Amino acid sequence: MKTIFQDSAKGRAGVWPKEPRGNTEADIPAHLLRSDPPRLPELSEIDVVRHFTRLSRLNYSVDSNFYPLGSCTMKYNPKFTEAVAAQPGFTSVHPLIPQLKGAGNMTQGALEVLYETEQLLGEITGMSAFTLQPMAGAHGELTGVMLMAAYHNDKGNKKTKIIVPDSAHGTNPASAAIAGYDVVSIASKDGMIDPDELEKVLDDEVAGLMMTCPNTLGLFECGLERIVKLIHGVDGLLYYDGANLNAIMGKMRVGDVGFDIVHLNLHKTFATPHGGGGPGSGPVGVSQRLVDYLPISRVVKLEDGQYFLDYDYPKSIGYIAPFYGNFGVILKAYAYILRLGREGIVRASENAVLAANYLRKRIEKHLEVPYDRICMHEFVASAARQAEKGVRALDIAKALLDKGHYAPTIYFPLIVKECLMFEPTETESKETLDGFVDDLIEILGRVESDAASIQNAPVTMPVQRLDEVRAARNMELVDDAGL
């Protein structure tokens, strides 16, 4: 499909704002102005509409396809949350209004949303307090590691390193390194953190441990209790990567277990749309001993029921966002939690785990499942056996696209060869799951008889397999049409 620049014609325009009246350019000296107008698209409105409508049709999405992308929790995004968030009473509010003296009463609705969401997330996770400011999961991780640093600095602890299991999301070690810590990786044993290994690398310089539970293999960490004790024993902090919270909501509260910091992904667990890559939202919850270090501003509720922004936290790590986080996303998650309520939250986790185990059981006869036990909300399978016949995890993923399914996460976690990671979520029906498995079985049945048909997949998509090496070598990252 042509790019929007290739479809442009000089002099054409879509939306026609009114002509400005004055000679505005006289207000600014010529040497401060640009010499040529930017070569932006020039199309009529209908052609812009058609362009993007056509582009949208080239995408798989949750609204159109089963999307079992592991670790991403691609559950259904309820439409009513969009309607809630689109209200002008929320969208039109300038974020600086509540910061003006005398205007504190003018954004009470927005502040209430923030305050109430913090309370609900606190109850779900068992953490003492939350900040909603981080704008994505990785941003929450960075915030969490900064909180760790603030805690240790304040206590005068000399800490230099953070322990990250080898099964962790890549964002974990990256976040730790950005905050100035050395990263110590520890190897998994039978798919889990080995407390003995942990003990070997543990010393007084360990600032904390970043882990996710259930882990990226979808397994509950059996050594959890000992791990918590070990880390706390060196005054280290336990960080919980909440990417997998959809497995345990209402079943276990990470705060009760002893975690000190948790980030959540509202765009995963709380059903806000993933937006083709974002915006997400990555609130961070902390245990009591870290509350003083949370970013400012914080929303406080007064006895008279009024909300206000409080900046008076001298130990705070400061500002990590321009304002209060991705408010529009937070609002959708808030509406979702209100809709589900006490029971719905628990049922979501239960049915997510049910679906994952059902899928695992149906798949295990056809694809090796290296950790053969009850999983949580997701599980990994390995195509190592198929790879010996020349059909790799990547090929199976591409063949699934031809069947109308998005692919599972592949080659992650790194500790399983030819890994495929499935996360069906609670919102997919049994028929959808069965249809998916049937299609997968059909594909795997061709490994012996017709491997080429899998290796050449996809053939029904807008494009066939793309030359990624060429893309990286040629670096054609912008269009040159119309220049």
Next chain:
Amino acid sequence: MPFIPHTPDEQREMLATIGVDSIEALFEDIPKKFRAAELNLPEGLSEMEVRQKLEKTAAKNHTDLTSFLGAGFYDHYIPSAVDALCSRGEFYTAYTPYQAEASQGMLQAIFEYQTAVARLLDLQYANASLYDGGTALYEAIMMAVRHTKRSRIVISESLNPIYRVMLDSYTTNLKLDLVTVPHKDCHTDMEAMLAALNGDTAAVIVQNPNFFGTIQDFTALFDKARELGIVSIISTYPIMQAILKTPGRMGADIAVAEGQSLGLPLSFGGPYLGIMACNKQLIRQMPGRIAGRTVDKTGQTGFVLTLQAREQHIRREKATSNICSNQALCALRALMYMSLLGPKGLKKTAQTGIERAHYAANRLERLPGVRVINQPFGNEFTVRLPVRAYEVIDKLLDHKFVPGFPLGRYYEGMDNHLLVACTEKTTKQCIGIMAELIGGAL
């Protein structure tokens, strides 16, 4: 249960396939002592009830204000087609385009967005988006630090103070030396900036128009920076970039911006859009996703995420950044906005804001003791009042007018200074009333 499709019969069938007799059995790995008691959450509401409840909550926000607040975040008109197109589920319920063949729509859109941003800012390359203008500045600093292997950062005080306090937080644990050069009557002090540069400096950071609204040319500063091997970073305002001298022409190495003005509502602070563009030498230091054009096996054109070896899922602790989820849908909105307005529409939008702001400045200067401080300016300017700015704001709030932002909040000795912004949505009539109200409040 809402959004859960399984009937009791189906649940039983699924449990039988798994080989357990209850859902509870699936959670046996969680030790008994860690099991949660019943959550203390409210009972679930119907969809109608949630909407009714949150309509009431929304109504508690005052939306009948006439506002001259900007400070880097502006109330521009959003063409209807932006919302109509962006709310297509094929866009907003997809995720990061890991499977390129099933994500060509989003990938091509990212490629087009990168192109539009690079052209607007006049630099070679742009990425697929960062969280916001402030985190984009932080990432730009880290690019410069890696590239130069130096640690001193020279920052103009007229850079948005909301971003300056963010940079302070982000660099607390890093061995960086942030040097802030004071502004001079709301202008970036060029002589002091030039004098602050030296061979240990990694980056120099300015903003255009700056936080006070002043427009300047930084070509000479960036020339000097280049001689000293310093990375030049400029923070910009995308709408004004339709007419202002470009970062590329001034010789900037990295341009960043808050992209909110390009078709995103103010929405109480987010989601917004971190824009970043850079020149060729820095492309491998750039954080975030990047889409590239290539061909498939049959020679047909297509798009993929590329240069991924910079990113956290491959490099882990050695990655350029930890960013994973970005603001893709916001970038898509910005692309749609720029496509609908085109170069002409964007220019008219900029010009109308400038025209209104100059009208407002004229009206205010007629008041006794009121003086406009900066020159030249675009759609935002600073006035000095004979009284404290917050007092004036407080009085005007009674009339549902927000006349601007009180600069004393961030700048010492500027308690009487008010930052006033206009856009194409600001009417002359409202400007007239605002001027009269301020006159009455002095």
Next chain:
Amino acid sequence: MNTKALLYAKSHEWVKIEGDEAVVGISHFAQQQLGDLTFVELPQPGDQAVAGSEIGTVESVKAASEIYSPVSGEVTAVNTELENAPELVNKDAFGAGWLFKVKLSAAPAGLLDADAYAALCAAEAH
């Protein structure tokens, strides 16, 4: 090239000693593991190479790997061809795909001979 006469680092670089100068590259096995290279980042002539320390990077689509200098000394030349043709490393790792040359400041130490390196590769392939 006679790969038997080369020395190897455990991090998969090879070294060819010519008097007081060493030519450095990455092994055929290493390029195989990485896949099609898309970018090679090299030191500048004049840089000091320190045995065992990072001196550059090789990238493929799905992986990135640091290059560790197997020897110490001053970098005297780099293979500028690789800037536009990183695939030379894939095509001819021991020849046209060489990376850089070093004027040795100390005798190479701790490197493997061809047989020992072959054993290492065999072990890693499993």
